[in-house]
Amino acid sequence: NSKVIQTPRYLVKGQGQKAKMRCIPEKGHPVVFWYQQNKNNEFKFLINFQNQEVLQQIDMTEKRFSAECPSNSPCSLEIQSSEAGDSALYLCASSQPGQGSEVFFGKGTRLTVV
């Protein structure tokens, strides 16, 4: 069973609305990732953290997406103004540092923007 917990599993928002999803990484994992998986099952990296600090993020994330991973609280990803093209499965993942460390994924939050 996945030890990365994502909530909610399903989220429906209107265009222009905020959409917020949360993630509890596996205990002891300092590295957290957010990916977007589209309807064609393609993965797109959004942002990642190590110990609450942003390591990398893509341009899209910098503009409409915001994310944080505060200590002792769930990580979150928020879309400020949802667009139809944001409809996708948002996957949170965590790992130990290190190139060969297994990346553990949550089951995702499926966002539908209507």
Added chain:
Amino acid sequence: GDSVTQTEGLVTLTKGLPVMLNCTYQTTYSPFLFWYVQHLNEAPKLLLKSSTDNKRTEHQGFYATLHKSSSSFHLQKSSVQLSDSALYFCALRPNNYAQGLTFGLGTRVSVFP
């Protein structure tokens, strides 16, 4: 930038037959290669990983060998089961681990009785 290519979008086969899913990659750096499996409505889960050239790695009946000379990490199984029906993703992680995983487009495997 890094890239992973999976040539088959869909593989359909009968239970008991062998399967091979192709994976090739491009990276400037020494990579770690992974195979993840994603069943319907489930989280992607690690199946195999390797960074060692020409060494076969196995798990749950699946096996793969990283060949750096051909930049390949093909996934194989000798006899598929119905429960192997899923999405399979090849991914690489460069030695700058902060970049996370770069995924291929995935191969859907459908196994029929």
